Every structure is written in structure tokens, then in C-alpha cells.
Amino acid sequence: MRDRDRCLPGSREIRQEGRSPGHDGGLRGKAGRVAERIVIVGGGFSGLACADLIEHTLPTAEVVLLEATERLGGRVQGATLGPDRIPIDVGAAELYDIVGAPHLRRLVDRLGLPRRPLRATPTYFFDGHRIDDEGDLATALGDRAARHLAAFWHEVERRRPTTEYARAGHPADGRHPWSACTFADLLETIGDATAERFTAMQVHSDLAVAPSRTSGLYGVDNLLIDHPEYCRMFTIPGGNDQLVQRLAESLRCEPSRHARVSHIARARDGRLRVTSDVGTDHADAVVMALPPTAAASIAWEEGAVADAVSEHCAHHTHQTGYLRVTLLAATRFWADDLADDYFVSDAFDGVTVYDQSPEPRARTTPGILSWLIAGEPARRLAELSDDTVVAHVLDAAPPPLARLGSCVTATRVDRWFGARGVSHRPGGPRALSYVDRHQPVAGSPHLLFTGDSLYDATLSGALDAAAQTVALLAGQFSVGQFGARDVLRAAGLGDEAALSQSTEPPRRRGSDLPFLARPGVRA
Ligand SMILES: Cc1cc2nc3c(=O)[nH]c(=O)nc-3n(C[C@H](O)[C@H](O)[C@H](O)COP(=O)(O)OP(=O)(O)OC[C@H]3O[C@@H](n4cnc5c(N)ncnc54)[C@H](O)[C@@H]3O)c2cc1C
Structure with missing residues (x-):
């Protein structure tokens, strides 16, 4: 009423x-x-x-x-997979609860829908390394890269406070200096090639485009989705x-x-x-x-x-496009190895893989993984048959999913291009x-x-x-x-x-890299 x-x-x-x-x-x-x-x-x-x-x-x-x-619903689309008709999201998969702009969360609440938070410090697979925390990152990228990356994130927090982020995309953004440069230009300021590559990979699934084709500010705003003091993610259980x-x-x-x-x-x-x-x-x-x-x-x-x-x-x-590849496995055998709601890998220039399993913590029930392949790699793959696309995805799966191919019981490939793509x-x-x-x-x-x-x-x-x-x-x-x-x-x-109008930078969690857990402090 x-x-x-x-x-x-x-x-x-x-x-x-x-x-x-x-x-x-x-x-x-x-x-x-x-x-x-x-x-x-x-x-x-x-x-x-x-x-x-x-x-x-x-x-x-x-x-x-x-x-x-x-x-x-347009690009918010659900479907079901497998004989048990397990609900999956084939369009938008994560909802954002932006600090200082809680309207979407409040809409979900007003409509009486449940929410399930998504963990914002996922695992990354990069250059053959697995990165779970800051210690892993220093090992994988080197101390120098880790230092440059931390300095970059401090600069991002300083130049894009939460109050501005809450109003991202509004006309005032036109006056931000990072609106006048490309995201590729901004990445160069990190000053370490490996750290730049890692950052481009990290944000590729959200941007869906090469860093040279969007603005510095839009690149940063997408990066800040991974900063728990700027943005929290959630889904609606059941779709x-x-x-x-x-x-x-x-x-x-x-x-x-x-x-x-x-x-x-x-x-x-x-x-x-x-x-x-x-x-x-x-x-x-x-x-x-x-x-x-x-x-x-x-x-x-x-x-x-x-x-x-x-x-x-x-x-x-x-417009740019997406290819969403959803695989149903007989069991969620990866439960102990990949416990988060999603992980990010450097396959396909940077891909986010969502765990959409019906029972997110279970080991023996069916598991669902959903690859959100973005931009140019998505466009190239989209021309292939669904079976070939799935074969490419299985080839690119990280080591904890090495046996995924033998467990897959159903697949679905969704192509999101043109008016169905994103800007x-x-x-x-x-x-x-x-x-x-x-x-x-x-x-x-x-x-x-x-x-x-x-x-x-x-x-x-x-x-x-x-x-x-x-x-x-x-x-x-x-x-x-x-x-x-x-x-x-x-x-x-x-x-x-x-x-509130506060322009203070967000309270630090004692971490230099807010998108990663600290060693031994994994939730
Ligand atoms: C694969 C994918 C993943 C995404 N992931 C996320 C995510 O995780 N989180 C997030 O927040 N956002 C995500 N997005 C973006 C999000 O889906 C869109 O921002 C949002 O759905 C846009 O809604 P819209 O109503 O503006 O456009 P649409 O959803 O495109 O709706 C437009 C509607 O207009 C209808 N239409 C078209 N032409 C006509 C016509 N001539 N007459 C009448 N009707 C017409 C269409 O059929 C459609 O229903 C994702 C998008 C894609 C494609």
C-alpha cells in the first residue's frame, strides 16, 4: 500500500x-x-x-x-539451470549498497525482499599466483608493486572521498581532474607495470572495456566497488x-x-x-x-x-558487452578452497566468477559458478558455439577448479551486446x-x-x-x-x-589495500 x-x-x-x-x-x-x-x-x-x-x-x-x-526487468534477468531448476542470475548479479547513497538497499527492504551480503575481499588469481591477502600480494607482485599499489589506493581515497562517490556520475564529476584523463593514463601514475596490470585486471569485469576507452574517474569509481568502506555488495537469495x-x-x-x-x-x-x-x-x-x-x-x-x-x-x-557463462556442477567440491561469494582471475583480461550455488556454504549439494566475461574477449568468444565457449572457460579455470570439467552437468551461455550491453x-x-x-x-x-x-x-x-x-x-x-x-x-x-556532508576520507581498517584481507584476518 x-x-x-x-x-x-x-x-x-x-x-x-x-x-x-x-x-x-x-x-x-x-x-x-x-x-x-x-x-x-x-x-x-x-x-x-x-x-x-x-x-x-x-x-x-x-x-x-x-x-x-x-x-x-530488461537486463535484470533470472533463469533456472538443471533438472532441479535452480534459480540463477544471468544479468545483474550483485547489487550495490553505496555508503551515503543507500537508496537501492532501501528499495529492496521496502519491497520486503531478503538480502545476502557478498564478501568484498575475494581471492585473485594473477600471473599463476593465488592471492588471498596482502602477504600473498607482495609475494605475487613483489614488494615494490605492493608499495606502489598501496600509495595509489591512498591517493584514490584522498581524491575521491565517499561523499563524492555517493554522487558518482552527477554533473559535478565533470569538474574532477580524473574526468579529463583516461583510466589508462591514471593507471600509469601507479608507477609499477605489474601493479598497473593487476589493477586493470581487477576492474575489467565491471568496466568491460580497455582502460584507454574510459575516463580515469569512471575507472576509479568501478575500482572503489571493491572498497568495503565505499560500497557493500549484496544479492537477493533466490534471484x-x-x-x-x-x-x-x-x-x-x-x-x-x-x-x-x-x-x-x-x-x-x-x-x-x-x-x-x-x-x-x-x-x-x-x-x-x-x-x-x-x-x-x-x-x-x-x-x-x-x-x-x-x-x-x-x-x-x-556500448560494450558481456558473456555470462553459467555452469552447474554435481557437487560444490570447491567449498573449502574457494569459500567466497566470488573470485577474480586474470583469464579473459580479468573475469569475475560468482558462486551462485543454492546453498552457498554446502559441500555436497550442487554448485553453480557464473563467469562474467567482459568487453573484447567476450565479443570474440560470443561468435563461437556455446560448447566451444564452455570449453574455453573450463580451460581457463584456476587450479582449485581443475576437475570442474568432469563434474559439469548443465551449462548456459548468455550474450549481452548492443542495447542489451552496458555503457x-x-x-x-x-x-x-x-x-x-x-x-x-x-x-x-x-x-x-x-x-x-x-x-x-x-x-x-x-x-x-x-x-x-x-x-x-x-x-x-x-x-x-x-x-x-x-x-x-x-x-x-x-x-x-x-x-552527511563530511568530506573526511573513510576510516582506515588498518589495511593498505582495502580490497584484500590482511594475513590471518580473513572473515
Ligand atoms: C550481463 C550484465 C551484468 C550486469 N551486472 C550488474 C550488476 O551486477 N550490478 C548492477 O547494478 N548492474 C549490473 N548490470 C547493469 C544493469 O543490469 C543495468 O544497469 C540495468 O538493468 C538497466 O536497466 P534499464 O531499465 O535502464 O535498461 P534495460 O534493463 O535494458 O531495460 C530496457 C527495457 O526497455 C525495453 N524496450 C526496448 N525497446 C523498447 C521499445 N521500443 N518499446 C518498449 N520497450 C522497449 C526492453 O525490452 C527492456 O525491457 C549488468 C548488465 C549486464 C548486461
């Missing part, structure tokens, strides 16, 4: 005199208000999150959500797709499936006419909750609008203002864009973008100005205490 008292104040009474309602009747809310009819294009996490935030924020709004496919399912169930609006939008035009009354496989809708506002490559394929009647949309999409299209340069090559990001068509403030390619290519970034989108919508349809924080608060996701 909605807590109506949380809605933002001042949602306007009757507006725009003389405006004639569309064929749908220009819906009237209770209390004689004209309801804003807002069409959301795309039923992935961004579209669903926007619908949720609108329903909490704009009490008179009528939301229409159009999804092209049968399934809601992360429950997040989108539960979100969809909690909405007042009923999303339309098989409703691919093909055409958007301005109607005579100034509203927007949205044509989809299920008919035509007239909208006071349209929210495009699509990756830019999908938005670019929609036809726009007016030339000027088409040009502006095309420019917006070009600015934000920096390696969210926000584009130069930071835009909120208005230019979300309302890129001059003279059409009611045409808004949102999605994970605008701030950060994650669910956290998508939620930031959704909150800002709804704040701009609230500004259009309400009396007064509202910020994204007001929207999050109205939706029960704000946390003022966590958003």
Missing part, C-alpha cells in the same frame, strides 16, 4: 486552460484534479523504478508503462529478478507487455502521441527508459525532435547538466530520458537517474522545485543521516 502522506506537496490543481483532453479523456483524479498521464517507454528496472517514484511523488499522475517484450518482479507487483499501474513503441509525435493539443504494438496513447509526458541504442530506433515525426534525440543517443552510446562511458564523454541529460529536446520539457547510461551503468546509477527524472517531472507538474533527494524521501528511500 502507498503511504499517500509521503507524496510531494503542491501537485497542481487544474492546469493549462483550454487544453482539450486526448481520446483517453484527460484523466481526472479524485478531488477534481486533472491527472497527468505519463507514458513510460521500457519496462526494465529504470522504467519500473520511475513508475514507482512517480506513484509516490505525483499523487494525481496516471502512469502507463509500455514494455516491448513478454518479460519485465535478483525478484527485485523487478516485486517492483512491478507493487505498482498501481498495470504494465503493458508486447507493447513495443515504434513512433512518437506531437498531437494537435500539444500532448505527445505514443504509438506501440498495443495502440496509441496520448501523454502529458513521456519518459524514455531505454538504453540509447533502443531509443534511437524509435521514429519521431518532427525533424527537430528527431535530430535532438539522435544527438542525445549519440552522446550516450558507448563504458555513462554520462558520455563530457558531463551534461541534469536538464540536458534528461530533457534533451529544446521546447519539449515533457519528453524525458532516463536509464543507466546517464550516470553509472548499474542499478544504483539507474535509480539515481530515475530519481532525477521524477524530480524534473515534479517540477513540471507541481508547484515548486524538487530535487532527486525529495523524490527519494517521498518514496521512502531517502536517508539524511547517511547523506
Whole structure:
């Protein structure tokens, strides 16, 4: 049930005199208000999150959500593997609880879903060494490399405090000096080639691109996912797709499936006419909750609008891809050797391997391992047959998994490219203002864009973008100005205490390398 008292104040009474309602009747809310009819294009996490935030924020709004496919959730996708139909995540596998920006965690909690934390100090396999703690790292990389790496992490903490990290991807980032250099340039400042290679490997699964193709700041922000004082990771037991399912169930609006939008035009009354496989809708506002490559394929009647949309999409299209390879083994024989929720290996330029076993601590029950192969190696492998891909993965498995091939009972390969891929340069090559990001068509403030390619290519970034989108919508349809924080608060996701303005570097844990356990201090 909605807590109506949380809605933002001042949602306007009757507006725009003389405006004639569309064929749908220009819906009237209770209390004689004209309801804003807002069409959301795309039923992935961004579209669903926007619908949720609108329903909490704009009490008179009528939301229409159009999804092209049968399934809601987009790149948050679950599946099952093996005869026992064990649930697995084939899209987004880890959720981020960012210190100072707890909105995603709070959404999961508000939806009544359970959370399971993921350990943030995993094992690394690098240059034939196994690295579990700082001592292993010094042995594998050498003392010099370890010293340079520690100095680099200190510098990262100093130049990217947690308060800034909590607002990663927002326009202020454009002024950060690391926005103006590539991540490859920044890695060079480490001053030790082995330490540079290790760092590039460590972050490759998240960045999904070579360091020369993204900014220094975006590289660092992805690295800081591994810093437990900046970010904690969790999953939803039974599958992360429950997040989108539960979100969809909690909405007042009923999303339309098989409703691919093909055409958007301005109607005579100034509203927007949205044509989809299920008919035509007239909208006071349209929210495009699509990756830019999908938005670019929609036809726009007016030339000027088409040009502006095309420019917006070009600015934000920096797609890279993933290949997720999931293997079911008869037993989780690696339980004693690889006890963490994931490990990182230097295979495929850097790959994260998630343990998605149904019983994460058991030894004798079936085990599931999921390789998230990223960027160029993923693109090359994706052209091969599934069996060949699996053979490559088994070849590249680290020593504790040497006998994996003989235990595999089922496999699944998912290809995530094009509009289903991720951006390696969210926000584009130069930071835009909120208005230019979300309302890129001059003279059409009611045409808004949102999605994970605008701030950060994650669910956290998508939620930031959704909150800002709804704040701009609230500004259009309400009396007064509202910020994204007001929207999050109205939706029960704000946390003022966590958003303190402290710029102190995070409290040190006595470790020089926060992504690693210290010798003998493994949780
Ligand atoms: C393999 C992989 C792993 C990932 N891992 C993580 C992770 O661990 N943690 C994390 O936070 N993030 C992760 N991400 C990123 C995360 O999945 C995305 O940030 C998020 O799902 C984006 O949601 P979205 O709604 O913006 O886009 P999408 O999920 O792409 O949703 C867009 C929706 O629009 C629909 N659509 C397209 N065209 C039309 C049209 N013309 N009309 C109507 N509907 C249309 C699509 O069918 C789709 O449902 C991962 C992504 C991938 C691909």
C-alpha cells in the first residue's frame, strides 16, 4: 500500500486552460484534479523504478508503462539451470549498497525482499599466483608493486572521498581532474607495470572495456566497488529478478507487455502521441527508459525532435558487452578452497566468477559458478558455439577448479551486446547538466530520458537517474522545485543521516589495500 502522506506537496490543481483532453479523456483524479498521464517507454528496472517514484511523488499522475517484450526487468534477468531448476542470475548479479547513497538497499527492504551480503575481499588469481591477502600480494607482485599499489589506493581515497562517490556520475564529476584523463593514463601514475596490470585486471569485469576507452574517474569509481568502506555488495537469495518482479507487483499501474513503441509525435493539443504494438496513447509526458541504442530506433515525426534525440543517443552510446557463462556442477567440491561469494582471475583480461550455488556454504549439494566475461574477449568468444565457449572457460579455470570439467552437468551461455550491453562511458564523454541529460529536446520539457547510461551503468546509477527524472517531472507538474533527494524521501528511500556532508576520507581498517584481507584476518 502507498503511504499517500509521503507524496510531494503542491501537485497542481487544474492546469493549462483550454487544453482539450486526448481520446483517453484527460484523466481526472479524485478531488477534481486533472491527472497527468505519463507514458513510460521500457519496462526494465529504470522504467519500473520511475513508475514507482512517480506513484509516490505525483499523487494525481496516471502512469502507463509500455514494455516491448513478454518479460519485465530488461537486463535484470533470472533463469533456472538443471533438472532441479535452480534459480540463477544471468544479468545483474550483485547489487550495490553505496555508503551515503543507500537508496537501492532501501528499495529492496521496502519491497520486503531478503538480502545476502557478498564478501568484498575475494581471492585473485594473477600471473599463476593465488592471492588471498596482502602477504600473498607482495609475494605475487613483489614488494615494490605492493608499495606502489598501496600509495595509489591512498591517493584514490584522498581524491575521491565517499561523499563524492555517493554522487558518482552527477554533473559535478565533470569538474574532477580524473574526468579529463583516461583510466589508462591514471593507471600509469601507479608507477609499477605489474601493479598497473593487476589493477586493470581487477576492474575489467565491471568496466568491460580497455582502460584507454574510459575516463580515469569512471575507472576509479568501478575500482572503489571493491572498497568495503565505499560500497557493500549484496544479492537477493533466490534471484535478483525478484527485485523487478516485486517492483512491478507493487505498482498501481498495470504494465503493458508486447507493447513495443515504434513512433512518437506531437498531437494537435500539444500532448505527445505514443504509438506501440498495443495502440496509441496520448501523454502529458513521456519518459524514455531505454538504453540509447533502443531509443534511437524509435521514429519521431518532427525533424527537430528527431535530430535532438539522435544527438542525445549519440552522446550516450558507448556500448560494450558481456558473456555470462553459467555452469552447474554435481557437487560444490570447491567449498573449502574457494569459500567466497566470488573470485577474480586474470583469464579473459580479468573475469569475475560468482558462486551462485543454492546453498552457498554446502559441500555436497550442487554448485553453480557464473563467469562474467567482459568487453573484447567476450565479443570474440560470443561468435563461437556455446560448447566451444564452455570449453574455453573450463580451460581457463584456476587450479582449485581443475576437475570442474568432469563434474559439469548443465551449462548456459548468455550474450549481452548492443542495447542489451552496458555503457563504458555513462554520462558520455563530457558531463551534461541534469536538464540536458534528461530533457534533451529544446521546447519539449515533457519528453524525458532516463536509464543507466546517464550516470553509472548499474542499478544504483539507474535509480539515481530515475530519481532525477521524477524530480524534473515534479517540477513540471507541481508547484515548486524538487530535487532527486525529495523524490527519494517521498518514496521512502531517502536517508539524511547517511547523506552527511563530511568530506573526511573513510576510516582506515588498518589495511593498505582495502580490497584484500590482511594475513590471518580473513572473515
Ligand atoms: C550481463 C550484465 C551484468 C550486469 N551486472 C550488474 C550488476 O551486477 N550490478 C548492477 O547494478 N548492474 C549490473 N548490470 C547493469 C544493469 O543490469 C543495468 O544497469 C540495468 O538493468 C538497466 O536497466 P534499464 O531499465 O535502464 O535498461 P534495460 O534493463 O535494458 O531495460 C530496457 C527495457 O526497455 C525495453 N524496450 C526496448 N525497446 C523498447 C521499445 N521500443 N518499446 C518498449 N520497450 C522497449 C526492453 O525490452 C527492456 O525491457 C549488468 C548488465 C549486464 C548486461
